[in-house]
Amino acid sequence: MEAMSAVSALSALAQEHRLSAFRLLVQAGSAGMAAGAIADALDIPSSSLSFHLAHLTRAGLIRQRRQSRSLIYSADYAEMSALVGYLMENCCGGVECETDAASPPAEHLAA
Amino acid sequence: MEAMSAVSALSALAQEHRLSAFRLLVQAGSAGMAAGAIADALDIPSSSLSFHLAHLTRAGLIRQRRQSRSLIYSADYAEMSALVGYLMENCCGGVECETDAASPPAEHLAA
């Protein structure tokens, strides 16, 4: 991950509605959720939500796929892990941070 | 971690100079760095850097202590871990994400 994409990802998450939407999708797993379902869950006008989902998509944090009339969004776990890894990179100069905090959670790196 | 403090932490990191400064401090470890040293390393006017450091401090991501004439800043690893944990909370609805991605790196939780 590079500095520019990290800033882009972080600023995508740095907003009340977008953070809520992203966490909702993280918890929804690979099944994802339709835009309308997210709008209902968060109680946000659809035009506003669409703006926020586009923002998250542009940042690479979520993905979009069409299913009939609905657009299904889902979290991109690899990107999330990359972001966390970037934040903690070379933590404490590599000293006393062996294999734990210095490396990102690797569960979803291939997702 | 609550939604409001997460947004505050994320928006603190969602800026080129602040992200660079934070990563510098993460890598500096508990020794930290003086404001002037950070300004030199990042090549930012001191008044701008001060604005950004205040922002990071307000968000709880870094701490300040005085050492003679210098103000030394250092990363707050507990807060960083809490933020990561909040992002990944209840990942995938708790399924297929056992103990790995669902929990934050715990190395510095007591720092």
Add this chain to the structure above:
DNA sequence: TTGACATTTCCAGAAAGATCGAATAGTCAG
């Protein structure tokens, strides 16, 4: 092809954030 449905794009105004020189405040050696 008509109508209903799901979602996005367009638009304008209101609010928040970034920048940096100059002025101000805290710390210390002599």
Add this chain to the structure above:
DNA sequence: CTGACTATTCGATCTTTCTGGAAATGTCAA
């Protein structure tokens, strides 16, 4: 106390972002 040093606050300007109704786009059943 004076002067040098380190860093923050002030102030004014510029840019970016958020918001939500209305209109447009894409999808599908009948």
